[in-house]
Amino acid sequence: MSVESLSALDRSTLRERSLEALRAAILSGRYRPGDHLGEVELAGSLGVSRGTVREALRHLQQEGLVTAGTRGMLRVNSLTPAEVHELFRVRAALEALAVREVVASPRREAAAAALRAAVEQLTDEAEPAARMEADLAFHLQLCRLSGNSMLVEAWQRLEGRMRVAILDGADRQAPMMARERHVPIVEAIERGDAEAAVRVVDAHMSDAAEHFAAPSRPA
Template identity: 60%
Template sequence: MRSLDRMTLRERALVALREAILTGRYGPGDHLGEVEIASQLSISRGTVREALRHLQQEGLVTPGVRGMLRVRSLTDEEVDELFRVRCALEGQAVAEIVESDQLPHLVAELNAALDKLEAATGDLNEQLEADLAFHAQLCELSGNSILLDTWRHLEGPIRVVVMSASSENRRFPMSAGHHRPIVEAIARGDADTAVRVLREHMQAAVTLLTAQA
């Protein structure tokens, strides 16, 4: 029972800290003190330490001064590198989907993800979740588990970048309309066009997310 309680506490700390980072309550560069967090959540420092270690693996947290962990902060160059790597992964996913003998079924799945993205007309968090869900689906449908796992490791930093951008630039092209040409090209078996549109989409995102307020 104590082992179960410990896991429950760790998961509760992990969820609370992840939410605090992804909603901007902890901003990029903010230090994450174990004592303060343990007091706020009424849990042990050891439990907090385990949660922070997990968030470090997700790419949301990074070591700072004297080993104290802080919310990850990316330079403009790192944001560009992040989205170029992301584009390379998703481009490979496109190529593998187009080559699949299940192409009609996979296109139907992508269109369903587009429908959810189109329905996400609420706040930024809802739109961001739907946008990332579409891109995760793209990678998952490739059938390449290593590709999907690698993309998942980029998801945390992507969220931090979006939430730390100036408020007017956070809503980079996340609409279904910006994604539909990718799916249409995939449906035609035109991987080159799908990748070109995907690259333009990523470049537009970087331009907005790194723009000064």
């Protein structure tokens, strides 16, 4: 029943490690959408007390990976196709702001270079999880380069939900993560053509929503 033993080697708090372990367990599919996450069971699995698990669960709840059911019980959350579409539209709005700010920034040259580097990490051969990481890293980098901390935070709050949506439709994720999909964004930024970049991002997000909204696990 053990999720994964918490190595007590690093200096972070138990709460942080538990949070990380829980998030990884959910994202890895160890717990499926709808599964009940009992505090006592998790406390036993993680080797920590209930209170510690509680805080981690509350955090995941705010992240949207976990939702409250009957009697305050928490279950692994899943997204409806409609929610996936909504999610990607919000993401598109945020990233559109990001590209506009990057283009308008005096550090546009350096930003474009950094994005070039991030795009190179999008390998076409790695396993799905690694591809997703590289893809998310690119988009997060894009937000970071805008220099807008509030934007970064808002984007990161969507990240958990995006991961579940992407992993749910992992069978068809390959084309979305391709390097060719991201290069045009960087090129438009390099040209200083914000509107073109926004259009590319919008189209990219729209396609992605279409791909990942398909209910692959009827559960």
